[in-house]
Amino acid sequence: MTTTMKPGRFGVFGGRYVPETLMANLIELEAAFEAAWEDKSFKADLAATLADFVGRPTPLYFAERLSGEWGGRVFLKREDLTHTGAHKINNAVGQALLAKRMGKQRIVAETGAGQHGVATAAACARLGLSCRVYMGALDCERQQPNVARMKLLGAEVFPCEGGTRNLKVAINEAIRDWVAHPNETYYLLGSAVGPHPYPTIVRELQSVIGIEAREQFSRREGKLPDAVIACVGGGSNAIGIFAPFLDDKVALFGVEAGGDSPQHGSCTLAHGRPGVLHGAFSYVLQDGDGQITGTHSIAPGLDYPGVGPQHSALKDSGRVRYEIETDETALAAFHELSRIEGILPALESSHALAFARRYLRENKGKTVIVNLSGRGDKDLPSIMARSTGLPARDGGANAR
């Protein structure tokens, strides 16, 4: 595998670029994770949690009618069917168990679409841990159902008003909270980003998606798929499904959010350049002075100017190809899956679907697995607002 545990580098990318105050925490976390990952009782606890609380394994669903429409064979890895409705729960329960094992009682997390916040709130409720979630004020508006869910699950939700009012700002605030309370706090980071060891921890916990999908597909079809497709914001669902396929002859596609115009999106890998954001050296959307630039996507979970360092390495090595789909093509795919298959996908996952459609148009008859990373219930307010002509609260074209 083109992955490493030490020293936290993926090629030239990764590392840890944090204030000195946090270094002791990262060193402690690295040791705790390595020990837990070797410990059979921790693994057994995690496996039982994934089975009985999360609802794994999730199905690999053959979307027959959609396949007919798109001219290939489309399989959906149904992460939308997990408890709390997205792949985020795989990582949240794993890290919450780790925090408990480390004796940390206070959890802080960031969230973009709210899915990681809801998953973390649920995991904390189950383990009796206190939970504070930072969320950009714009995202609080456009993902109201998730704000309510987090509160009902006992979490404190802190809307972040600064700057871009989205995921980037929520991560800034969560890290500042952690800097201020390093001893008692566990920072439960939700994507494969951030300083070492987070990108590795998140990949390991999300790899369950790819391990299951690979096994389910080969058992059913007696071979491997032609392509695996996943959306990329920070990149946790993508690295989770890609990791077990990295050494196979399977094409891997990560799909970034192009927003409402080619130059006004969140396409970190396509348009960024290497730099440091939120503790890791990776591709970053920035200006010539190194200031981080604003992003836009209808999908809050993809609305981020950074990306996990392993994706940067996979881009540069050419092992994974990174493509772009826009608000418009993602919305079209959202409606198509809803009408044809009876599944409401998250707007994030809709970007992966949109690319699958494009890929099959150019590669007739191929077999693809799309990581359906989450369900679309959380997006109803912004989708309904668009389709009824009411102002959409997504900061996008319709809101301006």
Add this chain to the structure above:
Amino acid sequence: MPADLNSTFDRLRAVYRKALIPFLVSGYPTRERFREVLRTTAQFADVLEIGIPFSDPLADGPTIQAASSKALAQGVTLEGTFAELREHYPKSGPPLVFMITYNQVLAAKNFIARCNEHRASGLIVPDLPFEEAGDLRAQCEKAGVALVNMIAPTTSESRARQIAASAHGFIYLISVAGTTGARGEFAPETLTYIQKTRALTDKPLCVGFGISKAAHIQQLRDHADGFIVGSALVNAIDAGKERELLDELRAACG
């Protein structure tokens, strides 16, 4: 080696004085006021720290965050800061140290050479822990610019020894676990931690984060070589009272 920082601390130690290190956000609050504040601060400072504003600072509290945002909104850049200092920083002013994030360092062309041209004696890169600093440290050493290492209350003793051993210029001692910002009183643990660090090294130790009044300096002065004052100075600039604050802090440093 950074001659002017070393000679500054040697000179101060010889007369039992402490270094006053005011921190200014470049270009804050306006271009005109910054020039005025820069001249005033240079009269009181032993070393002057200039922060290059960044869009997403992680170690800063609300005061410096707001000041940085305001400066950025007015178009303050690294190049602009160099130009301002060239024009408006007194020739006889104390040594300059830049505070800048690693992403900005990576984005800047010939940064270290340009620091040298602009009389910067040192660099503080708050998101660059010493293990990751190898490349930059080598460049700094070659150019005679001090890359200032930081130690925090959470830093283990063995790690603090390593950090101290590779330190140049001075060691920035983060007083409390937290972000920058004016604070009330320091807890007794802060003093213990400074004393423990003092026992590890003879290099100059300068305490920052939360130093906001003369009483703080008086409480800690026997155990450190200097004091960095940022957020409290921003507040004083906002109130038009920077001279009063600097005067008070100067007196406490001796």
